[in-house]
Amino acid sequence: MTDVIVPNDMWDDDREGVIVSWLYLSGASVTEGEVLCEVMVEKAQSDLLSPASGILTIVEEADAIVSRGQVIGRVD
């Protein structure tokens, strides 16, 4: 199991972001390195790449408020 994590490198404080969209549904087969979802904070939108190949489980849905470093999904 590999966690999908909100990146730590975009901002330095404890501001919260929001999941803009997932490009796949839970249960989808995904490939390492492809874009899984988009996260926005302070009008800056970043895509998140899949950390592994496998089956995606979404933990936090689109529009969820998230913190940097937070686990928002898993790839098994």
Next chain:
Amino acid sequence: MSLLLTGVDVQAQLESEQLRLSNPISKASVVFWEANPALVVGIREMRLPRAVPAVERMAEAGWQVAVRRSGGSAFPVTQGVLNISLMTHVPVNLDLGYQQFCEAIIAGLGPLGLPIAVGPTPGSFCDGRYNLMIDGRKIAGTSQQWRRLPGNQVRCLYHCGLLVDAVTNTLVEAVNRFYSEAGASPDSFVDAKVIANMRDFSSACTTSKAAFMLRNMVKDMNINNISRDNFQRQQ
């Protein structure tokens, strides 16, 4: 040759930017463009209750609606709005990136002698912490998009919509009409009093003149010499 692309189709421009952003060998660059009337909205706004019919109604009224991948909410573009799309390959953090981007714009426009400040403008369209303002009125909004590429590469697209000599009431009406048609919450609506053109403060200002003044933005952002490590050492 003019630095400014005019009569640009927004959807085509946004798609072109995405292609360049995904190209691992493309270099840092800046593009200045002025578009046909369009409303550029965020992905989340397309989930408003009546977003799809709202797009149709806006098109009937002469406003193309395009969805962008950089952050933020609805921002109107027409003749008189100078769009700046600057791409870098340096993964600075978002606040430092905004500061560099805003400072490069302010420096480029410096010869106009305008008291441009950076900050939030409550009641404006596409509000954020890094608007450019004069006398508390928003003259520009900024946004970023980070594209992550294999091999831990990050490319950043900075965008600024600079209101130079647009018809601001028309811009505000377009945004409010979209929000009304789409069923947005009341706090989404825009107050025209907090929006201004640069030309309100500098009568000689045009989009082509502003683009010319900003032609060295890539160099002014000093993006070839700044890294996250450098930033942390400077603090």
